[in-house]
Amino acid sequence: MRTYFRLQLKRVWKRLPLLLLSVTVLTGSLLLLLGALLRSDAQGEEKTRVRIAVVGNSEESYMEIGLVALESIDNSRFALDVSPMSEAEAEAALKKREISAYVIFPDGFIQDAMNGKVKPLSYVTYGGAGGLTALFEREITEVISDFALYSQKGTYGSSSALRETGYPGNLSERMNEISLRYVSLILNRPDWYAVTELGISDSLGFASSLGCGFAVFFLFLMTLPFALLFGRGEDSLGRVLAAKGFGDVRRTLADCGALLTGLFSVVLLLGGLVWCAGIFFEDTLSFLPSGSELFLLILRTLPVLAVVAAFGLMVFSSAGHAVGGILLHFLLSLILAYVSGCLYPAYALPEGVQILAEFLPTGIARSYFAACITGNSTLLSGGCLLVYGAGFFAVTVLLRRARRKGRG
Amino acid sequence: MRLLRWILLLSKRLYKKPAFLLILLLIPLAVFGLGSMAEEDHGMLHILLVQRDPSDPLSSSVVARLQEEDGLIRFSSCPSAERAEELVRRGKADGAWIFDADLSRKIADSVSRPTGGNAFVAVLERESTVTLRLARERLCGSLFECCSQELFLDYVRSYSEGARDVSDEVLLEHYRNAFTAVEAIFEVSYVDAALSAAELDYLTAPVRGLLSVIIALCSLAAGIWFLQDLRGGLFSWLPFRRVKFVEFGYQYLTVLNVAAVCLFALFVAGLGGDFLREFVVLLLYCLCVSSFGCFLRALFGSTRILALALPLSALLMIGCCPVFFSLSGSFSVIQFLFPPTYYLRGLGDEIYLLWMMLYTVLLWGLSRLLSRLRHV
Structure with a gap:
């Protein structure tokens, strides 16, 4: 043998x-x-940004403040890079995977919001093959959506509440101010928790x-x-x-x-x-x-x-x-x-x-x-x-x- | 009739191979197993949720909401902070979020005096990774509604004297009524086909990609089998120009068998979409991988090198095509060298089907050219 x-x-x-x-x-x-x-996992170290295009009139003050706030979310390290584009440009860029998504602001969005008639923003992304990257981006989008929704609720709700309770001053100024407070709240959110790293000791x-x-x-x-x-x-x-x-x-x-x-x-x-x-x-x-x-x-x-x-x-x-x-x-x-x-x-x-x-x-x-x-x-x-x-x-x-x- | 006889005879040769039968059997079993596995509670991260005061209504609602959510993070509750710390240390969980007692008041304090050092959640982590940082964003997302309401109450009361006598509930009506028309500020739509629920699960998301890689591998294997049969003199009675078509038929028949089983497995596991679309795209994909197999066969021309190319191309396809991750940047061009990319992207976007057809014709032409050159 x-x-x-x-x-x-x-x-x-x-x-x-x-x-x-x-x-x-x-x-x-x-x-x-x-x-x-x-x-x-290392994406964060390189600070890879999720590129998002904005279609329509996003230059109205409150939405602009919101976008600036979102854009500067750096703690998550999945920061946003917002750039204005036409719908056709954005669609082409999305198909080429140059951007992750684009947001369409309907005409008169802010005006309608002030009157309590809010149309949702269209968030267009690709649903096909993207693997786990797409799933990570989806998770982030949900969080951003929550930030945007509740800060806008607070901003517009404050105007209504102040008017109702007899506030005599300029409501527009107040809305600007509370918007900035929301921006600050979003940016300071790491203060909400205290992190303790236990280490990996005898495991990997x-x-x-x-x-x-x-x-x-x-x-x-x-x-x-x-x-x-x-x-x-x-x-x-x-x-x-x-x-x-x-x-x-x-x-x-x-x-x-x-x-x-x-x-x-x-x-x-x-x-x-x-x-x-x-x-x-x-x-x-x-x-x-x-x-x-x-x-x-x-x-x-x-x-x-x-x-x-x-x-x-x-x-x-x-x-x-x-x-x-x-x-x-x-x-x-x-x-x-x-x-x-x-x-x-x-x-x-x-x-x-x-x-x-x-x-x-x-x-x-x-x-x-x-x-x-x-x-x-x-x-x-x-x-x-x-x-x-x-x-x-x-x-x-x-x-x-x-x-x-x-x-x- | 003649074609049918060819199909029957070639199929007979395929079904005589025990490995081929085993593969046909294993694919649906594995996909079904993965489908069932994905139905169990799981997540990319395991986070323990602890309430210092289990009777606290706010922390209870946050914990309940987080546990109901589906996503990359699996949440489970833990009775005490000590137990949570032990589990995290032992690697049974990646982190723990410990919610302070009297959470509403602490949030209100933190919002009205944003000076830092007012943390109301203790986060324990094994190590700092991006996924855990992402998880912290989920924590903030779940607490943001409450923080936003506290900020709203604090702000309105600081400016309006009339609001100071009004109860929280009445004031919060204004907050709730703003933006009532929408559940979420973003209405998500897709530029191509949307992902199904099963494809949104990270455990089953790569299954379709892996199946497409297996189909491509079977095409390579068919190329080797054909080469062995050719060298064994099985087709020596055929004129040369017909041999190329027989080779393509040999490959197409092999991948068609595997593709049919894959399609069946996808639908059994609940991963399939529109049947007609899937069927047509898969038929085109079978043509594409057959051309791919013919091309590699013509390029290498040796069973040994082709056999070595099998595992290598499998890994390259898994690494480069959007199976687990999409390559980005300048490297992303590499993925278009392999057929699974066209299939996976083509399911959502028709333009890739056109590219796939072009790729098929190109490879077929190249394989013919190479065969002719070798023959000469």
Whole structure:
């Protein structure tokens, strides 16, 4: 059996440059995806503004004050950038995604409001594909709508109340003044609450927990290029080996060992590249761990790699074909990653799914990585991973045996 | 009749592949599972709401209103500030909002003497993130009505002597009657098709995009299967000019099978919109991804490279196309290299369907050109 293992290992190492290249491109693609996901969180740091166009006569004083107030909402860091446009220009800009939305002020809006006949403002946005960005913008819009609605209620309501209670002075001046008070109220809203940051202590923050999830997803996807070596339905080879007294268990063990070695080699090479990058770009990549820490971290990925190898072999064996194996593996990895909180932070999932995620291999692997980073005990999750690995291994043996006997 | 025989024979080849059948089975199961998952209580952030005095009417109404809301933030109430702090520390929640007792009075004090240091809500957070800052805006939004009313009362009474003898309720009638014609100041409309409720949920929002990526991947897989059949001599009796059409048919049939299952899954999970529109757009998309598959097949011409391109293109499509996030800025052009962008945008805006057709024709032409060059 050693000869078979050596042969498989030789095949893996012979194709290692191509595998490494594909894994590097895979890493790049995944980093792009992670970057896109984290960018939404970092948007605030860059103070990306939600660009909104205003159509119609917005230059009437009270509305102008309201808009200026909204425009200067910087605490949310989702600040507004309001620019006047014609309706056609605004529509074209919206379709080109140059603006997030445009607001149409109907003619005589303020005059009507003064007479108590208020027409709502049309807030035109795009409803189609926008992903989570669109959902974030929608949340912000609701808050802005509340600010605008209640401050306008107060402004116009005060005029009516002052008139009714016999105020003798200039109502117009009072409305201007209360408008400014509302602006001040909106701007000073951080005074309403006192924030205490407790810290993340022995658990992970948003970026780190998402990073752990993506690392697991990445390791699962890393098996895909190996499908070309292990995903072929070589039933005849299995039959020949069985005839020579090498059963499916030993064959699968050799395949699994070779795949694990291949995966570990790629991780080691990638780690080496990261380490070299850390040396050459010391200032930019100062957050990277030192050489020994990195090596220790790579060593610690071994239980995850064992599960990944066993899982990959199981899926490739069930597909019986490299291409089908890749498709099936990708789909299964995506589903597992989605449900285990690898693509979203785990807490974003419903409670029932969070519990389920703790028992899935991807969920356990995520917890294992988190424990590695926070320095908590990894014994339990590491043990669970190996149990899963053994389970996948057993299923692979059964699948291979069934296929060999079915065609034998 | 001849066409039907071709369809039957090619379908038979597809259904003989266990992986293909498994994929057809897994797609509806996964989409349905996600649909059910989204029905459970969830949120991008988990915020605990604590009332220092549970009998306080204002904090009770704010807490009740927040818990009723659907959105990116999941709110749940917590009996005590200590318990909330423990849960936040343990990472079971991202933050806690602790509302002071006698909230109305504290708000009134803060509004009439805006000197700072009059906070009436204690916010506990694990770490400072933009999403948590966004959450704080929701907190302000929920308290703003009350703050606005207190400011209104304070202002009117400070200027009108007559108002000082009038009760809050009577004065607030003026406040409530202003802008009564509208529920919200903004009437939201869409320049394209509006999102359905399920698509507004962040858990199910990327599902359509992911399905479109899977359809595109199946087209690539079909390209590999075709190449293997071609090299196996299955189509050697056909003249070269017909092989290209058979290849397209091979791809189209494969993606059509997957697309039909995806459409079924979308409607079962309640993510589907207007059936006719979805159907037509999906048919066009199948043409588009078939061309895409033909083009990549002609470009690489090797099963090995195509197989390696499968996972890479999947990740690139997920990262660049508007599946989870829309790319903005100069990088956004990259998304138009991949078919899912046209499908996802085309569902809401017809102009993208025209672009999709143009893209299909262009790729088809390029694939023919490349095939001819390789053949020569």
